[in-house]
Amino acid sequence: xxxxxxxxxANSAVPNKDRFPTCQCVSIHNENIxxxxxxxAQINISHYRIKQSKIRTILISHLHGDHVYGLxxxxxxxxxxxxxxxxxxxxxxxxxxxIEAVFAHTYVHLQYDLTIHELDHSGISxxxxxxxxxxxxxxxxxxxxxxxYLITERAQSLNINPLAIEKYSLDIPxxxxxxxxxxxxxxxxxxxxxxxxxxxxxxxxxxxYCSDTVYDLDLVSYIYQADLLYHEATYLHELQEKAAxxxxxTAREAAQIAHAAEVSxxxxxxxxxxxxxxxxxxxxxxxxxxxxNIVRQGDIFSIEN
Amino acid sequence: xxxxxxxxxANSAVPNKDRFPTCQCVSIHNENIxxxxxxxAQINISHYRIKQSKIRTILISHLHGDHVYGLxxxxxxxxxxxxxxxxxxxxxxxxxxxIEAVFAHTYVHLQYDLTIHELDHSGISxxxxxxxxxxxxxxxxxxxxxxxYLITERAQSLNINPLAIEKYSLDIPxxxxxxxxxxxxxxxxxxxxxxxxxxxxxxxxxxxYCSDTVYDLDLVSYIYQADLLYHEATYLHELQEKAAxxxxxTAREAAQIAHAAEVSxxxxxxxxxxxxxxxxxxxxxxxxxxxxNIVRQGDIFSIEN
Numbered sequence: 001x002x003x004x005x006x007x008x009x010a011n012s013a014v015p016n017k018d019r020f021p022t023c024q025c026v027s028i029h030n031e032n033i034x035x036x037x038x039x040x041a042q043i044n045i046s047h048y049r050i051k052q053s054k055i056r057t058i059l060i061s062h063l064h065g066d067h068v069y070g071l072x073x074x075x076x077x078x079x080x081x082x083x084x085x086x087x088x089x090x091x092x093x094x095x096x097x098x099i100e101a102v103f104a105h106t107y108v109h110l111q112y113d114l115t116i117h118e119l120d121h122s123g124i125s126x127x128x129x130x131x132x133x134x135x136x137x138x139x140x141x142x143x144x145x146x147x148x149y150l151i152t153e154r155a156q157s158l159n160i161n162p163l164a165i166e167k168y169s170l171d172i173p174x175x176x177x178x179x180x181x182x183x184x185x186x187x188x189x190x191x192x193x194x195x196x197x198x199x200x201x202x203x204x205x206x207x208x209y210c211s212d213t214v215y216d217l218d219l220v221s222y223i224y225q226a227d228l229l230y231h232e233a234t235y236l237h238e239l240q241e242k243a244a245x246x247x248x249x250t251a252r253e254a255a256q257i258a259h260a261a262e263v264s265x266x267x268x269x270x271x272x273x274x275x276x277x278x279x280x281x282x283x284x285x286x287x288x289x290x291x292x293n294i295v296r297q298g299d300i301f302s303i304e305n
Numbered sequence: 306x307x308x309x310x311x312x313x314x315a316n317s318a319v320p321n322k323d324r325f326p327t328c329q330c331v332s333i334h335n336e337n338i339x340x341x342x343x344x345x346a347q348i349n350i351s352h353y354r355i356k357q358s359k360i361r362t363i364l365i366s367h368l369h370g371d372h373v374y375g376l377x378x379x380x381x382x383x384x385x386x387x388x389x390x391x392x393x394x395x396x397x398x399x400x401x402x403x404i405e406a407v408f409a410h411t412y413v414h415l416q417y418d419l420t421i422h423e424l425d426h427s428g429i430s431x432x433x434x435x436x437x438x439x440x441x442x443x444x445x446x447x448x449x450x451x452x453x454y455l456i457t458e459r460a461q462s463l464n465i466n467p468l469a470i471e472k473y474s475l476d477i478p479x480x481x482x483x484x485x486x487x488x489x490x491x492x493x494x495x496x497x498x499x500x501x502x503x504x505x506x507x508x509x510x511x512x513x514y515c516s517d518t519v520y521d522l523d524l525v526s527y528i529y530q531a532d533l534l535y536h537e538a539t540y541l542h543e544l545q546e547k548a549a550x551x552x553x554x555t556a557r558e559a560a561q562i563a564h565a566a567e568v569s570x571x572x573x574x575x576x577x578x579x580x581x582x583x584x585x586x587x588x589x590x591x592x593x594x595x596x597x598n599i600v601r602q603g604d605i606f607s608i609e610n
Contacts, residue, residue: 042320064412065381094410144412
C-alpha cells in the first residue's frame with residue numbers, strides 16, 4: 001500500500017518566486033487526504049493531477065489565510081465538477097463560520113454534503129478513521145488556535161501463514177477465525193495463539209504534520225517515532241527571537257524536535273519569503289538532524305513499508 | 306504616457322492547465338489599477354513583478370469566487386509588505402461584508418486604511434478620478450449584481466503652441482491662461498479661442514471591461530468607440546443556449562458587441578475549462594470582428610496614443 005505526501009505549497013504568507021502557500025496531499029493507497037489549503041491549492045491540485053474524487057477528508061491546521069484561503073474555491077470547484085460524495089473537513093473552532101460566511105457572500109450552494117468538524121480539545125485525540133487511515137489531532141502553540149495532525153495507516157487485514165495451515169491441519173472455519181484475529185483450539189485440545197497462525201504484520205506507518213507552531217517540546221510525545229515528520233521552519237536560527245515572537249520555528253528548532261521525537265525522517269517548509277535560497281534552511285537543520293529535506297512544490301515523499 | 310493592460314488570469318471558475326481565474330492590471334503611466342482578483346492573484350502579481358505600491362485602486366466586477374477569492378490574501382499581503390497608503394476598492398453591494406467577514410474569521414488586521422465603495426446604480430456613472438484615470442461603472446446582466454468598468458485616461462495638461470506665441474505676441478499671463486484652458490482677448494481687442502493657442506490634444510484613450518455578462522446590447526452605449534474592449538467569451542457559439550442560461554457570452558456574441566460598439570480592438574477571455582485549445586474561440590470571434598485576440602496569462606495589451 002502506497003503512503004505518499006505530495007507538496008502542493010510550502011511557503012508562508014507572502015508569495016515569492018511562485019512558491020504557493022501551504023497545502024499537502026497525503027495519499028494512502030487510493031485515498032487522498034488534504035492538509036491545509038492555502039490560496040491557489042486548487043490550481044496545484046489540477047497541475048499535479050491529484051484525483052479530486054479521491055479527496056474525502058481535509059484537515060485544516062488553523063485559520064490564517066495562507067492555510068485556508070484556497071478552501072472556498074476548491075470546495076466550490078468540486079461542486080462544479082459534479083461531486084456528490086460527502087466531504088469531511090476538520091479544523092479549529094471558527095472554520096464552520098468562515099466557510100459559511102464566504103459562501104453566503106459569494107453565492108455558493110454546494111451540490112454535495114459538507115460535514116465540518118470543529119476541534120476543541122487538549123492533548124492528542126483520534127478524530128476519525130477513514131478507509132485507509134486513523135487521524136489524530138493535537139493542539140499546537142501558535143498565535144491562534146492551531147492543531148497538528150498524526151496520520152497512521154490502518155492495520156491491513158491479517159494473512160494466514162501457509163505453514164500454519166499444514167502444521168495445525170487448519171480447516172476453513174479455523175482459517176477464517178485466524179484471519180479475523182482469533183486464536184484457535186485444535187481438535188486435540190491444543191490452544192494456538194493467533195500470532196502463530198498469521199503472518200507478522202507490518203508496522204503501521206505514521207506521518208506527523210506540525211505547522212504552524214512555535215518550538216514546543218510538548219509535541220514530542222504526540223509524534224514520537226513517526227516515520228515522517230513535517231515541521232515548519234519559517235526562519236533560520238539567527239532570527240530565533242523573531243520566530244518566537246511570531247510563534248514560528250527555526251530550522252534548527254524543527255530539527256531539535258525531530259531529534260527529540262526520534263522520528264525517522266524530517267521534512268521542513270513554511271519558508272519566509274525572505275529566503276530565495278532554501279538550501280540554507282536544510283543545511284541548518286541537517287546539522288542537528290541529518291535525515292532532513294527541505295520540501296519544494298511538487299515534491300513527493302514516500303513512506304516505505 | 307503608457308496605457309497597458311496586463312493579463313494576470315483569464316479562466317473561468319474551474320482551473321485548467323495552470324490558467325488562473327480572472328485578474329487584470331491596468332497600468333496608466335505609473336499607476337496600477339487592478340480589475341478583479343481571482344484566487345492566486347497575488348501569486349501572479351509577484352510572478353509578473355507588478356509594483357504593489359502602485360496599486361491604489363481595485364475594481365471588482367461581482368462576487369463570484371473566480372473574481373474575488375484572491376482579494377483577502379492580496380489585501381493581507383500588502384499589509385505584511387508594510388503598506389501604509391490608503392487603498393480604494395469598488396464593487397457591488399456585499400463586497401464590504403465579504404471582506405470584513407473573511408478578515409474577522411481569519412484574524413486579519415490591516416496596517417493601512419481600506420476604503421470600500423459599494424456600487425448600486427443604474428446606467429453608467431463616474432465612480433472616481435485617480436491621478437491618471439477617470440473610472441466609470443455600469444451594470445451588467447449576470448446571475449448576481451455585476452458591474453463593468455470604463456477606464457479613460459485623464460486629459461493631459463495643455464501645451465502652448467509656439468507658433469501662437471509669436472503670432473499673437475502672447476505675454477506670460479496670457480500663456481498661463483491658455484494652458485489653463487482659457488481663451489484670451491488681445492490688447493487690440495481680438496478674441497482668440499483656446500484651441501488656436503494650444504496644441505491639439507491627443508484623444509483620451511479608453512479601456513472597457515465587460516466580464517461576466519450575458520450578451521447584452523445595452524452595453525454598446527457604455528463602451529462606444531472604446532480603444533480596447535475586454536469582453537468575456539466563456540463558450541463557443543455552439544453552446545449559446547448554455548451561455549444564455551448561465552448568463553455568460555459566446556465568442557461570437559463578444560465580437561457582435563465589439564462590432565456594434567465600434568471599438569478599435571477586442572480581447573476575449575474568461576474561458577470555460579472545457580477548452581484546452583483557445584484558438585477556436587479567437588477564430589469564431591474574428592469571423593465577426595477581425596481585430597480580436599484571445600488573452601493568455603502574462604499578455605500585455607498596450608493602447609497606443
